[in-house]
Amino acid sequence: MNPLVLPKAPASRLPAKTRTVLAVIVLLGLTLAFYYGLWLPGLVLIKRDAYGLWLPLKQHMTERLTAGELPQWFPYEALGRPFIGTAATGIFHPFTVLYFLLPAPDAYRASTLLSCLLAAVGAFTLGRTLNFSRAGAVVAGAAFALSGYVVSFTEHLIYLYSICVLPLFCAALEKALVGIRAWTVAPALVWATVLLHGDGQTGYYFGFIALIWTAARAPGVQREACLRLLLVVSLAALLASVQLAPAAVVFLSSDRMQPELFQGEALYWSTHPLRLLTVLAAPVGENANPVEVGRIFFGTPQRGSTGGMLADSLYLGVPMVGLALLGGWHRRDLRVLALLGGFALLLALGQFGGLYAVFYNVVPLWSAFRYPEKWMGVVSFAAAILAGAGIDALRAGKGSPTPWLAMAILCAGIWLGLRTEAASAWTAIHFGASESLAGEMTGSAALAFLYSAGASLGVWMVILGARNGRLREAVLFSALVAILTLDLWRANFSAYRTGPVEAATFIPPLAQAIAAREGGLTPGRFRLIPIRESKHMVRKSLQRLLGQEAESVVRRQALDVEHN
Known part of the structure; x- marks a missing residue:
């Protein structure tokens, strides 16, 4: 078979810097278009922790700082608990400035949007640092910013920010290893912001990532590389010490220091092997109860109202995974990324993989952290x-269209199989699911595989057109970016949810009446409102507007114990 030869586009007369700026603008435009719910006025994030946990905490932080006080104590949970010592409050992170400029819901959305933009720009920067073309770097940025994991964690800003700055951290570390020693400040600053934001777990994982990256990418004498890595670690710890010190005091007195008691919690959200199929075909079971889906299909036991999946979506898609495999095969110098990805995948399996349990019992401090799916x-x-590297491999005439056609045929075959009543019946019997749930799972999975078949077929047609000389390089790139972006948009868009800002600012009448009668809380005063746990009726119009999060909004406004 003849190698892929692309008709070259006429050389651009624009300066290199101008072309880079235009590429970044395109990337930012794609990201802003996808995350429009994070910048349009009158909206608020209403998904899980973004709504029920972080908004009240950030509001308390803002009130205390505005009053000229350092919020050392949070009086509204049980009989109170340390605030600064709870690292997740992130008081010393630069994003705190936003809460002086904007209302808490808008500041939280702005922080989330900035994190997603950092993901896109950071991946672009890393791509260029690794000698990707601008096209490859744009694909890397878009693929990462719109990936299922990143989109899902818009509900949990701490973990979102940490993963979003990982490409920037690796780019800075690459510079620190090959440039002058002064570059060690850059990765240390990025690392310190992760710790200042309160994510000690991912900050801890950054150490392992830095160690692997240094071992694989450092040129020259290893002693010099180790010295530079030590400088990065020391400077990051020093910069973050204002948060690490009080957090350590609280941490040492917590149950996380007792691995035998904490292990069940630590391994709770492990990625079930069956769920890895949703990396290639999603969404699956979107209209079903996530707690029920997690319990029956993905091995997540239900604990009260807790369960389901940590990340609503893990979707990457056939186009991204296929390009990543192509890039990893033809860019052997990027084996560190393949190593990191494989290592992380094994750890993400948690209780289903075995490696995480070994680390839990052997690696110091590993037992203090939870939820393997974060990997x-x-x-x-x-x-x-690696998908960005795959684009460059295609531009260089490498890669065959045949695997894409084979994948399209395979996905289409799975679609046909899952559409049958036999598939639904087998699912109900094998997993012990109700007929309706089994039908929802097989039906949604069938549709997801059909979309994956279409995306694979689209990539095949584009590459085949380029091979036959019918598509120029610019058209090839534009078509592949469109397929990749639309595929990720289709599958992952519902993983972040916004609603009217009134959902967060509405004050229930009962709360207003109590405040009018008793006044505000002051130190030494406590208010106990015993309200019986009960089922709450959610109007269909509200369900259509807010989706699965409608019940959280209703329970909060009803002064439900769990949500207040």
Whole structure:
């Protein structure tokens, strides 16, 4: 078979810097278009922790700082607890400035949007640092910013920010290893912001990532590389010490220091092997109860109202994964990304893989952290960057269209199989699911595989057109970016949810009446409102507007114990 030869586009007369700026503008435009719910006025993030946990905490932080006080104590949970010592409050992170400029819901959205933009720009920067073309770097940035894991964690800003700055951290570390020693400040600054934001777990994982990256990418004498890495670690710890010190005091007195008691919690959200299929075909079971889906299909036991999946979506898609495999095969110098991705995938399996349990019992401090599925963020990062390398491999005339056609046929075959009543019946019997749930799972999975077949077929047609000389390089790039972006948009868009800002600012009448009668809370005063747990009726119009999050909004406004 003849190698892929692309008709070259006429050389651009624009300066190189101008072309780079235009590429970044295109990338930012794609990201802003996808995350329009984070910048349009009158909206608020209403998904899980973004709505029920972080808004009240950030509001308390803002009130205390505005009053000229350092919020050392949070009096509204049980009989109170340390605030600064709870690292997740992130008081010392630069994003705190936004809460002085904007209302808390808008500041939280702005922080989330900035994190997603950092993901896109950081992946672009890393791509260019690794000698990607501008086209490859744009694909890497778009693929990462729109990946299922990143989109899902818009509900949890701490973990979102940490994974979003990982490409920037690796780019800075690459510079620190090959440039002058002064470059060690750059990765240390990025690393410190992760710790200042309160994510000690991912900050801890950054150390392993830095060690692997240094071992694989450092040129010359290893002693010099180790010295530079030590400088990065020391400077990051020093810069973040204002948060690490009080957090350590609280941490040492927590149950996380007792691995035998904490292990069940630590391994709770492990990525079930069956769920890895949703990396290639999604969404699956979108209209079903996520707690029920997690319990029956993905091995997540239900704990009260807790369950389901940590990340609503892990979707990367056939186009991204295929390009990543192509990039990893033809850019052997990027084996560190393949190594990181494979290592992270094994750890993400948690209780289903075995490696995480070994680390839990052997590696110091590993037992203090929870939820192995967080490693899927590193998998998404590695796949996105390698996908950018895959674009460059195609532009260089490498890669065959045949695997894409084969994948399209395979996905179409799975679609046909899952559409049958036999598939639904087998699912109900094998997993012990109700007929309606089994039908929802097989039906949605069938549709997801049909879309994956269409995306694979689209890539095949584009590459085949380029091989036959019918598509120029610019058209090839534009078509592949369109397929990749639309595929990720289709599958992942519902993983972040916004609603009217009134959902967060509305004050229930009962709360208004109590405040009018008793006044505000002051130190030494406590208010206990015993309200019986009960089922709440959610109007269909509200369900259509807010989706699965409608019940959280209703329960909060009803002064439900769990949500207040």
